[in-house]
Amino acid sequence: MRLKKQRRHRRSVRFYTTCYGFRPPFKVLCDGTFIHHLLINQITPADTAISNILAAPVKLFTTRCVREELKRLGKDFSNTFNVARDLETARCDHEKIKSGAACLRDVIGEKNSEHFFVATQDADLRKQFQELPAVPVLFALRNALFLESPSKSQHEFAKASEEERLHMNDLEIKLLDNKRKRRSENEESGDSDEAGEGLPNKIIEDLKRNAANRKMDVKDKVQFKRKRAKGPNPLSCKKKKIEKPKPVAKKDGDESGETVRSRSKKRKRSRKQKLPVSATE
Known part of the structure; x- marks a missing residue:
């Protein structure tokens, strides 16, 4: 179950x-309710517990209105x-102190x-946050933390935004039509038309800026490592x-530096005692 x-x-987390x-x-x-629940159930340290759920380091924030609300509770x-x-x-630009829920809604906004x-x-x-496109929600049950699964509306919004990035917008369609008209006019006149020639500088700059913005909007996709044969x-x-x-065997050397043969082991022989010579001889 834990797995x-x-x-x-x-x-x-991968979806977001x-x-x-x-x-x-x-x-x-x-908000105040979440912090109070962590203290009652002794889920400490809070940043470590939340980072285990998200499998990444985290930073905890709150707002000035949430602190004032907790202070008034006694x-x-x-x-x-x-x-x-x-x-x-987290910065909240309120002239007057609001409730914690209202303050969080203003900080998140519509696009987070x-x-x-x-x-x-x-x-x-x-x-309410589940209906917004890019707002993941955390909550706690007793001594366990949970991350809400993405809602149906969030999946639909992500799919729609992906389809929009694949199609051309109005400015690009207009630029393409102008280029086709200029090419047809040049073909009729017999002149060769090179790519980008004859277009006003303002239109070219708008096209480059739009292409750069589209490139920045594209999100990074998850890359999987290929399994390769290992040694x-x-x-x-x-x-x-x-x-x-x-x-x-080491050899003994003379002072002159000449080498001498190594001493071989000699066989020990027992010597017989000589008999005394007689005096008559």
Whole structure:
């Protein structure tokens, strides 16, 4: 069950990185309900627990309005307020303090240009963010964290944006028609038309700028490594044994530097004692 959960989370993260351009370290925008739930269930440290779910390093953010909301709740949420005060602050341009849910909706907007992961325990807020195209949602159940799977509307929006990138826009169609007209006029007049010749400079600059913007909009696709044949395991291969040369007997040298033959071992012989010679002889 745990393996299936990890696969589902990685599939969801891959969808957001491929289709919407999310890149690690991921930014997680937390509200007061999520921070309070982590403290009650002792899910600490929070950044480590969330990075395990997303399989990438993360940065935790909150807003000024969320901190003020926790401060107004009193002593029961004092620890939660202290933790929220240590998180990084996401910019919210409000003249007056709003509720935490309203503040998060304003920060995310319609396109989530800052690429935030939203962490909340509010069920209504989670449903609202699921309808937006590029807003992944995190939530907790007891002592476990979960990442919402991409909704049907998010899949449809990603498919539609991919089809738009494959087709030409109005400006490119207009430029193509103008080029065809100029080519036909040159053919009638008998002049050779080179690529890009005769077009106004303003139109050429617009075409280049549009091509560059389209190139930037294309998201990076996941690349898979090809499996290639590998060599034999070096640990299983025996190395060739190098025969060591036999040690040579050392030779004694004279002062003049001339070498002398090595002393061979002499056979020890037992000498018989000589008999005493008689005096008569």
